[in-house]
Amino acid sequence: MANTLDHKQNFLKGIIKENPVFVMLLGMCPTLGVTSSAFNGLGMGVATLFVLLMSNIVVSLIKTQVPNKVRIPAFIIIIASFVTIVEMVLEAFIPFLYEQLGIFIPLIVVNCLILGRAESFASKNNLLASIVDALGMGVGFVIALTALGAAREILGNGSIFEFKFVSEDASTFILFILPPGAFIALAYLAVVFNKMTQKTA
Amino acid sequence: MEYVIILIGAVFVNNIVLSQFLGICPFLGVSNKVSTSWGMSGAVLFVMTIATTVTYLLHQYVLVPMGLDYLRTITFILVIAALVQMVEIILKKVSPPLYQALGVFLPLITTNCAVLGVAILALGMEDASLLKAVFFAFSSSIGFALALIVFASIREYLELADIPKGMKGVPINLLVAGLLSLAFLGFAGLV
Known part of the structure; x- marks a missing residue:
């Protein structure tokens, strides 16, 4: 059975070796769509982490009860329920973030990362391993989104987490907070990430 | 006139892929050949x-x-999933050639965020009517097709290009998408 070392590796693989954004290219729509600032990226990452964790827990608990043929629709309903919870909580308590993320909150449902982990991991492993897997993948996603959001905010707005470090009238690369900047920034981040992981490997 | 504005708006100004970031997965995933991108566009x-x-x-x-109203997300995703299955079954029976062309792409569409995204966006349109909502969805999918096919055509040329080692694969594709998006930014303010 799995020991602590396995759990540690299971956790780390989501952050580095199988990073959902840089390596597996899962969940690209929210990655590109909401990362115009570090705070938005972090918010989206945490919302996704919560849904991923809860859906992995439930899927791993009910995996023996669900007939194989209807498992995908069942997984989708589980995910959609948690997304609805996130949507309502954000609207009630963090309306600012709710406005900013907009349509990408209901779209967490179709984030291939979540269904992918439910199908390929939680439906085959025990509860503890599924929780560790969800945490690893979720944290990897949070890191990627926050890094991309921070890079775009620094270049595009001269600030980080709303803290401005250039003078008000300084000109910045506005391109990076516009849509094309998302693609370009992610392209270069992916190059850097590949370079870094190749060195350690 | 209103419909012309919706069409131009959805295809060029607010292109769902290049400026709204919906449907990025199929955009990056099935764009390595022009012929498959036609199939995917048709299915979408x-x-x-x-x-x-x-x-x-x-x-x-x-x-x-x-x-x-709060059950919107759950009902929509279920309806879309069921609908995709149904379309697949009907097409298989009614028009085998069309099924042959679109078949492999249909299952992929359930998790295509563009479909759910456009369904939700269509509800938020000003003084929306059924006809306008449907026309908006139609125009958005034309926008998706345009972006996907142009991108696939560029990628076919990239196959032959001499690309620096670190940029091969994902990064160069993202850069191309970024430049395309930059080109579409030029349409801003048209409507």
């Missing part, structure tokens, strides 16, 4: 138009009167 056009029609009616006549 088909499903997106039908799905928006159904979800719009469902929202207007079932969810809103019964005060179940």
Whole structure:
């Protein structure tokens, strides 16, 4: 059975070796769509982490009860329920973030990362391993989104987490907070990430 | 005139892929050949138009009167998943050649966020009517097709290009998408 070392590796693989954004290219729509600032990226990452964790827990608990043929629709309903919870909580308590993320909150449902982990991991492993897997993948996603959001905010707005470090009238690369900047920034981040992981490997 | 504005708006100004970031997965995933990108575009056009029609009616006549607005996400995704299955079964029976062309792409569409995204966006349009919502979905899928096919054509040329080692694969594709998006930014303010 799995020991602590396995759990540690299971956790780390989501952050580095199988990073959902840089390596597996899962969940690209929210990655590109909401990362115009570090705070938005972090918010989206945490919302996704919560849904991923809860859906992995439930899927791993009910995996023996669900007939194989209807498992995908069942997984989708589980995910959609948690997304609805996130949507309502954000609207009630963090309306600012709710406005900013907009349509990408209901779209967490179709984030291939979540269904992918439910199908390929939680439906085959025990509860503890599924929780560790969800945490690893979720944290990897949070890191990627926050890094991309921070890079775009620094270049595009001269600030980080709303803290401005250039003078008000300084000109910045506005391109990076516009849509094309998302693609370009992610392209270069992916190059850097590949370079870094190749060195350690 | 209103419809012309919707069409131009959805295809060029607010292109769902290049400026709204919906449907990025198929955009990056099935764009390595021009022929497959035509197939995917056809399937999206088909499903997106039908799905928006159904979800719009469902929202207007079932969810809103019964005060179940908060169930929007769950019902829409279920309707879309069921619809994709149904379209697949009907196509197989009614038009085998079309099924041959679109078949492999249909299952992929359930998790295509563009379909769910457009269904939700269509509800938020100003003084939306059924016809406008459906036309908006149709125009959005034309926008998707345009972006996908242009991108696939560029990628076919990239196969032959001499690309620095670190940029090969994902990064160069993202850069190309960024430049395309930059080009589409030029349409801003047109409508």
